[in-house]
């Protein structure tokens with residue numbers, strides 16, 4: 445069985461790995477230039493590639509059995525480490541958040557810079573298209589992208605699945621990336637709920653990072669929503685000022701300041717874990733089907749891969 449997976453975030457990668465372990469063929473398509481989705485790392489300065497910001501998820505948990513085993517293997521391989529600053533069971537990828545995702549993608553068939561814009565079903569199977577270009581025909585299709593983007597692809601084929609996707613609501617998040625030439629001694633490495641900042645993380649304090657003083661600050665949902673139409677040049681100074689309030693001092697001039705707007709940061713609304721229509725060989729996975737966290741996105745992809753493999757073995 446040849447399975448096409450749209451989306452190479454942690455859910456799509458988990459599904460592909462599970463299928464590969466069962467001896468099935470999986471091909472991943474992602475619109476981005478790299479894997480990992482919202483487990484994202486940005487390089488601010490091309491001349492200094494070691495200077496990074498984890499501007500998506502700041503950390504993740506590992507509580508369930510299968511994911512704990514995987515994270516332990518990442519730790520042994522130097523791809524993840526505990527980061528107690530964010531909580532007793534918090535982990536980060538090392539040296540970047542995307543590092544373990546790249547390892548997960550290793551030796552999988554991943555096709556990058558391929559936005560899937562259409563999915564059609566014929567007797568030959570599922571055909572994927574990127575604008576006018578055909579990407580291939582597969583026996584089964586898995587949609588592992590955020591619900592807002594999944595809904596239009598699903599709606600032509602399975603109304604119940606599309607309805608599940610349409611019922612999900614996402615919270616946006618304005619994220620600031622700040623670097624300074626001096627240490628901000630007044631602040632701990634991680635704080636929550638400081639003014640309108642949901643979290644503020646000293647990114648440079650995470651294990652395996654290049655030295656320096658780098659911060660990733662995430663505005664809360666209400667503030668992000670209220671400032672959705674603002675541009676990053678006007679939002680970034682507000683995020684800097686809010687960090688200054690938390691520190692109780694005026695912040696020094698940053699050596700780097702930028703902001704990223706996540707329209708679909710974290711979802712709420714569904715807890716079905718996975719969607720799988722065996723008659724159509726069409727499935728969906730992702731954090732929107734479980735909980736809006738990396739571990740649950742992985743679980744969603746993993747259990748969908750297991751369900752497809754079980755069906756193929758019958």
Ligand SMILES: Cc1cc2nc3c(=O)[nH]c(=O)nc-3n(C[C@H](O)[C@H](O)[C@H](O)COP(=O)(O)OP(=O)(O)OC[C@H]3O[C@@H](n4cnc5c(N)ncnc54)[C@H](O)[C@@H]3O)c2cc1C
Pocket residue numbers: 450451452453454455456473474475476479480481482483499500501502503504505558559560561588589590593617619662706708709710729730731732735736737738739741
């Ligand atoms: C600001 C922020 C803070 C967060 N904080 C935390 C946290 O502290 N802890 C935690 O556990 N989680 C956190 N999360 C959530 C976590 O990042 C997600 O739950 C998880 O990464 C979702 O994985 P996924 O594979 O379901 O989706 P994604 O990571 O979104 O992956 C989907 C992939 O699909 C691709 N794609 C989309 N449309 C198409 C298309 N048409 N064709 C091809 N490819 C497509 C995208 O490029 C992407 O790579 C945070 C997220 C954000 C944004």
